[in-house]
Amino acid sequence: MHDNEIILTEKDVYLLLKNQFPDLASLKLSYIPESGTENALFRLGNEYVVRLPRFLLSKDAFEKNEKTLTKEFSYLPYLASYLSFPIAKPLFKGDPTAAYPFFWSISRYNEGHNPPFEQANEYNDLAKDLAQFLNQFHEIPVKQAPSSRRGIKLIYQDEETQNALAQLKDDIDVSIAKTLWDTLKNIPYWPKDPVWIHGDLLPGNILIQNNRLAGIIDFSDLGLGDPACDLIPAWCLFNTQSRQIFRKNLNDVDDNTWLRGKGWALSIALILLPYYKSRSPIMTVLAQQMLKNIFLDEEQ
Numbered sequence: 001m002h003d004n005e006i007i008l009t010e011k012d013v014y015l016l017l018k019n020q021f022p023d024l025a026s027l028k029l030s031y032i033p034e035s036g037t038e039n040a041l042f043r044l045g046n047e048y049v050v051r052l053p054r055f056l057l058s059k060d061a062f063e064k065n066e067k068t069l070t071k072e073f074s075y076l077p078y079l080a081s082y083l084s085f086p087i088a089k090p091l092f093k094g095d096p097t098a099a100y101p102f103f104w105s106i107s108r109y110n111e112g113h114n115p116p117f118e119q120a121n122e123y124n125d126l127a128k129d130l131a132q133f134l135n136q137f138h139e140i141p142v143k144q145a146p147s148s149r150r151g152i153k154l155i156y157q158d159e160e161t162q163n164a165l166a167q168l169k170d171d172i173d174v175s176i177a178k179t180l181w182d183t184l185k186n187i188p189y190w191p192k193d194p195v196w197i198h199g200d201l202l203p204g205n206i207l208i209q210n211n212r213l214a215g216i217i218d219f220s221d222l223g224l225g226d227p228a229c230d231l232i233p234a235w236c237l238f239n240t241q242s243r244q245i246f247r248k249n250l251n252d253v254d255d256n257t258w259l260r261g262k263g264w265a266l267s268i269a270l271i272l273l274p275y276y277k278s279r280s281p282i283m284t285v286l287a288q289q290m291l292k293n294i295f296l297d298e299e300q
Contacts, residue, residue, distance in 0.1 A: 005054045008040050012100065013050055020094050021106070024048065037204070037276075037283065038220065043109065048091070052104040062101070067146075068220050069093060069103045075145060076219060079196065082140045085133045086110050088217035112207030112214030117289050118239045122211050127242040129213035130206070130233055131249035138195040138227045138252070148199040151225010154185045154260055157267045161185075167274040172291060177270060180298060184263030187256050190226035197230050198222060202268075203237055203286065227253075231261025232268065236290045240300065266294050 010029050017025040027045030042050040053065050069090075076089045086108075094104040115126065161181055165174050198205070199221025207215040231253070234243045247258060269290035276283035 006100070006102075008042075008052055008054070008100070010042065013042050013052065016094060016097065016100060016104070017044075017050070019097070021092060024092075024106070037280070039218065044106065047109055048106050049088075049109045050104065050106050051088075051090075052094075052100070053102045065102045069105060071146065071222055072105070072219055075143070075222060078143065079137070079140055083133070083136050085129070085136075085213055086215040088215070088219065110207050110215035110217065112209045114203050115206055115208045115211075115237060116203070117237060117286075117293075118242055121239065121241050123238055123242040124245050126208060126211055126213055127238055127246035128249050130201075131246050133213060133216065134227070134230055135249075135251045137198065138230070140196050142194065142196065142224060145196075146223045147194070148197050148221050148223030148225045148229070150199040150221055150229040150264065151194060151197050151223055151227075153189045153226075154187065154228075154263045154267070157264075158185055161267045161270055164270040164274050168270065171273060171277070176295065177266070177291070180294070181263070181266055181270070184259055184266060187259045187263060190228065190257065190260070194224035195227050196222070197225050197227055199229055201230055201233050201236075203233075206233070206237070226257075226260065228257050228260035229264040231258065232265040232290075234258075234261060235265040235293045235297065236269075236286065239293070240297070243297070262294060262297070265290055269294070 010031060014025060014029055017029070024044060027048070030043045032041040032043055032049070038053060039051050040054050044050050053061070072090050073093060076087060080087050080089045088107045088110060090105040090107045092106040094106070096102055115123070165178055165181070168174055198216065198219060200218065201216075205216060205218040206213070207217060234246055238246055247253065269287045272283055272287040273291070276287065
């Protein structure tokens with residue numbers, strides 16, 4: 001998926017477990033094919049999932065890895081105590097080795113699967129569930145914590161978004177996308193105190209069962225900031241009807257916050273598309289569907 005990323009096999013993970021968590025090494029281990037873009041996931045027995053970064057080998061990757069794991073172990077147990085929905089709370093922290101140079105983690109396995117884009121109004125209840133999760137999450141008392149990289153002003157996304165637009169002349173109507181981006185990036189910023197935000201609520205980090213919310217995973221972008229970025233399921237998952245239900249059930253989301261959420265969805269989709277169009281069919285289709293949904297939403 002990425003140039004020169006670390007490729008892990010079940011044998012590699014087994015050796016890590018055998019050396020660091022021998023009591024768990026006898027459990028059945030299997031790769032989860034639709035792992036995330038930054039982490040490889042392995043099912044461990046019936047209760048656990050092993051999560052290992054697939055970053056490139058670089059100083060930035062090492063620093064990000066250590067900060068992310070420290071953040072998740074520090075804050076997720078606290079956040080989980082306020083939520084009525086399961087989240088990927090880490091249980092064990094693995095150390096780097098000569099063979100695998102990153103920290104890694106073992107979490108409780110959450111049943112469920114990633115939701116495909118809604119086709120026929122089947123996500124009305126999921127829209128309510130996700131709104132309830134966000135209401136709970138954004139209202140958790142704030143402790144001293146780092147800012148999320150996506151809790152910032154949209155204008156700070158401008159350079160990366162403009163670079164993506166320059167690469168998409170043969171893929172989308174750039175003039176429409178650019179006009180919309182120029183409007184959304186200047187929507188007034190969140191005027192209130194920062195709140196807890198997940199930061200990356202794409203379908204790959206949402207788990208469902210029977211079209212109801214079963215869990216939220218991958219809190220790499222966890223932090224404090226503007227809650228608008230957590231509204232991206234409105235355009236990366238829901239169609240018109242469920243999007244309206246989602247918004248109706250959200251607390252404390254005014255028009256500007258909703259529009260900034262659309263701005264985050266637009267920026268993320270534009271950035272994903274040129275990067276993944278030759279790397280990941282799943283992420284390419286996701287970015288294309290997000291853009292289609294955003295543009296249709298503008299027409300309604």
